[in-house]
Amino acid sequence: MLFYEPDARPRELLPHDPFKAIIAPRPIGWVSTVGADGAVNLAPYSFFNAVSEGPPMLAFSSDGRKDSATFADEGGAFVWNLATWDLREAMNATSATLPRGVNEFAHAGLTMAPSRLVEPPRVAESPCALECRVVHTVQLRDVEGRELDRHLVIGQVVGVHLDERFVADGKVDTAALRPIARCGYLGDYAVVDRLFDMPRPR
Template sequence: MIFYEPQARDRELLPHDPFKALVAPRPIGWISTVDGEGVPNLAPYSFFNAACDTPPILMFSSAGMKHSATHAHATREFVWNLPTWELREAMNATSAELAGGESEFAHAGLSLAPSRIVGVPRVAEAPVALECRVTQTLSLSDLAGADVDRHVVFGQVVGVHIDERFVDARGQVDTAAMQPIARCGYRDEYAVVRELFRIARPA
């Protein structure tokens, strides 16, 4: 069993920080926002998840106040779009550093669809989109209280879009049929959900 303290990792044994490979797979925060002029932005975030179910709240964490975090914090709105196996190349394309004013939607060949409640467009091709209003933005600090320039945006879901093709006869969403993708360990590693299993909870 290997043990190390993060700041004292043996870089000969583990030259690449394994943290992201250990906390994996992680859902991808494919976040659409708009700036103050209404110009849309779309980017994938590696640190993303559901934070609460009642009320439904999502969170994504930004290294620095990048466009998505800045826009969401300012407008108090964002949309999460579900990236799937079919959309893997488009999702990856939206991670590119584009010039100001250049659209990630256009760059990735994606269509904008209007949301119902928030003023942020969603990815038309995504089988799921969750419209969110920001509840809070939290700036993280380390054990010493020092700012680490990482910012977590929390948003309460106020609108849900689901492609009816993925709702089965029981009225349940067929997650495996959508083939969602997730982030794994290192820079170019991902996973795809194609199979589920069930296990009964203890009585």
């Protein structure tokens, strides 16, 4: 089995860093925020996940102080929108680098829907959205203690929007939602459209 330290990978074998291909699939942090000046931002994040269920919390990590992290910090809130197979092209369009002030919702042909408890709007076309209030913003450090230009935003879920068409027998039908996920290299995605059951041992 191959072993290497991240800064010294064998580039003749692995010219592309496999880290994201190994940690896969990852849910997409499709995050909407509002800045202090009222500007609206919508962007997908590759480093995103749930980090607690009691209370429910989500986290996304920003490479640099991009608008989502900055706006979430300023406004104290963000909304996570579920990216699905049907919304894949629109989600991808919101990853474009646009001039400050250009609305990603309009750029991607999406509709802004009002949230109930936080200021940022949600994606009306998404079958699920979670309204979050920011509880922590952390600048990451490496093992040497050096501060990195990586910013982790953790939010507590305070409101849930869920399309009832995807509820069956008291459970959310994840396969019917067809969420998409980030995988390995640039442009690699997966879709969840089939589940299997494996009971936990007693």
